[in-house]
Amino acid sequence: xxxxxxxxxxxxxxxxLIDITNQxxxxxxxxxxxxxxxxxxxxxxxxxxxxxxxxxPDVKKDILNxxxxxxxxxxxxxxxxxxxxxxxxxxxxxxSEMVIIEDNELILGTWQHVFFFEGDGPRNxxxxxxxxxxx
Amino acid sequence: xxxxxxxxxxxxxxxxLIDITNQxxxxxxxxxxxxxxxxxxxxxxxxxxxxxxxxxPDVKKDILNxxxxxxxxxxxxxxxxxxxxxxxxxxxxxxSEMVIIEDNELILGTWQHVFFFEGDGPRNxxxxxxxxxxx
Amino acid sequence: xxxxxxxxxxxxxxxxLIDITNQxxxxxxxxxxxxxxxxxxxxxxxxxxxxxxxxxPDVKKDILNxxxxxxxxxxxxxxxxxxxxxxxxxxxxxxSEMVIIEDNELILGTWQHVFFFEGDGPRNxxxxxxxxxxx
Numbered sequence: 303x304x305x306x307x308x309x310x311x312x313x314x315x316x317x318x319l320i321d322i323t324n325q326x327x328x329x330x331x332x333x334x335x336x337x338x339x340x341x342x343x344x345x346x347x348x349x350x351x352x353x354x355x356x357x358x359p360d361v362k363k364d365i366l367n368x369x370x371x372x373x374x375x376x377x378x379x380x381x382x383x384x385x386x387x388x389x390x391x392x393x394x395x396x397x398s399e400m401v402i403i404e405d406n407e408l409i410l411g412t413w414q415h416v417f418f419f420e421g422d423g424p425r426n427x428x429x430x431x432x433x434x435x436x437x
Numbered sequence: 438x439x440x441x442x443x444x445x446x447x448x449x450x451x452x453x454l455i456d457i458t459n460q461x462x463x464x465x466x467x468x469x470x471x472x473x474x475x476x477x478x479x480x481x482x483x484x485x486x487x488x489x490x491x492x493x494p495d496v497k498k499d500i501l502n503x504x505x506x507x508x509x510x511x512x513x514x515x516x517x518x519x520x521x522x523x524x525x526x527x528x529x530x531x532x533s534e535m536v537i538i539e540d541n542e543l544i545l546g547t548w549q550h551v552f553f554f555e556g557d558g559p560r561n562x563x564x565x566x567x568x569x570x571x572x
Numbered sequence: 573x574x575x576x577x578x579x580x581x582x583x584x585x586x587x588x589l590i591d592i593t594n595q596x597x598x599x600x601x602x603x604x605x606x607x608x609x610x611x612x613x614x615x616x617x618x619x620x621x622x623x624x625x626x627x628x629p630d631v632k633k634d635i636l637n638x639x640x641x642x643x644x645x646x647x648x649x650x651x652x653x654x655x656x657x658x659x660x661x662x663x664x665x666x667x668s669e670m671v672i673i674e675d676n677e678l679i680l681g682t683w684q685h686v687f688f689f690e691g692d693g694p695r696n697x698x699x700x701x702x703x704x705x706x707x
Contacts, residue, residue: 305539306537306539306544339611339702339704341474341535341537343535343536343537343544344546345544345545345546345547345549346546346548346549347488347489347490347496347546347548347549352663352667353617353662353663353667354617354659354662354663355617355659358651358652358653360649360650360651360652360656361617361651361656361659363650363651364649364650364651364656364659364660365659365660365663367648367650368643368647368656368660369660372507372642372643373503373507377503378502379495379499380495380498380499380502381493381495381496381498381499382493382495383493386495386496386499386503389489389490389496389499389500390499390500390503390504392488392489393487393488393489393500393530394529394530394664395663395664396531396534396666397487397488397534397549398534398535399666399667399668400535400611400613400668400670401613402576402611402613402700402702404575404576409576409613409615409700410615411614411615411616411617412615413616413617414615414616414617414667430537430544432474432537434474434569434571434704436704440674441672441674441679476609476670476672478670478671478672478679479681480679480680480681480682480684481681481683481684482623482624482625482631482681482683482684507642508638508642512638513637514630514634515630515633515634515637516628516630516631516633516634517628517630518628521630521631521634521638524624524625524631524634524635525634525635525638525639527623527624528622528623528624528635528665529664529665531622531666531669532622532623532669532684533669533670535670565672565679567609567672569609569704569706
């Protein structure tokens with residue numbers, strides 16, 4: 303049994319993709335998990351977790367710009383807090399990602415990085431990481 | 438080993454988000470699961486599972502209205518059953534959600550509720566819940 | 573403990589949904605998994621995994637056409653490789669799907685098939701399958 307790990311993430315903008323891959327790799331090393339799965343879970347309703355390319359920062363910008371074009375910040379939304387766009391993007395991207403662990407390593411594709419999506423920043427957030435350990 | 442639990446869900450409209458959080462919490466209590474994960478799985482190709490804000494019902498409406506604006510009910514679709522929009526929304530929102538269980542409680546964020554998305558209602562549906570129990 | 577299985581997938585077009593359900597069922601049979609979960613994981617940043625209807629091939633076409641209308645191949649993207657649309661669709665559809673296994677069978681809905689989404693083909697790809705075996 304492994305307990306929940308908490309990651310603190312600070313954003314600087316309204317919309318942002320923040321690379322959390324190194325923090326996740328650190329948890330896998332620290333816990334000495336040989337085999338299993340890692341769940342990254344976002345408990346905030348205006349944020350999300352997504353996996354995408356981490357090499358060229360333009361990919362992040364293209365994802366954020368396209369999300370903004372599809373679901374604009376200002377629109378005929380009913381929710382009074384002014385962050386409906388972020389709620390919608392949270393459901394489109396999804397609340398979590400599951401990644402395989404083998405031989406004490408996170409098994410990501412060559413270009414894959416794990417990102418925290420902030421839709422209603424700037425904010426300080428806490429997300430959860432929990433591991434399924436295999437015997 | 439825990440068996441599959443089935444939840445019955447009835448919708449009243451073509452498109453609807455139905456809060457299933459209490460049913461999920463009830464399953465966790467009933468099964469006395471101390472630690473683990475809960476998978477909510479939707480087996481229908483015009484429905485989905487998503488996690489979002491449950492406090493203000495306007496958030497649900499904004500999500501549904503925006504999905505409808507992006508993927509209209511009527512369009513130049515090829516599929517003859519007239520529910521292509523619901524199939525597409527099913528893939529955008531996703532077929533399942535995984536939630537952490539700790540100390541016999543479902544670990545959701547303060548504002549997070551789990552929703553069943555119906556895209557081709559009104560209908561009676563059955564969805565699956567299965568728990569990964571940790572020792 | 574079950575090791576990672578690798579599936580080889582070849583696409584013929586720029587955008588394609590390729591049914592991988594039979595390969596997944598074969599893995600479950602071959603491994604004699606009684607109870608548990610199967611994770612299908614895509615390690616490519618211009619591809620994805622999604623679950624949808626497999627009976628009428630028009631559903632696949634409607635999904636692909638709508639994704640193309642929402643996120644066009646050509647646009648004012650910054651990323652120089654010309655495949656930003658595929659990166660964005662990868663995050664919209666998601667990098668993996670988790671499916672329940674019971675009595676040595678994959679528990680899918682009547683109309684559900686599991687698809688590999690290629691967004692930047694034609695290509696030869698490898699995806700990962702890993703099983704959580706329950707005692």
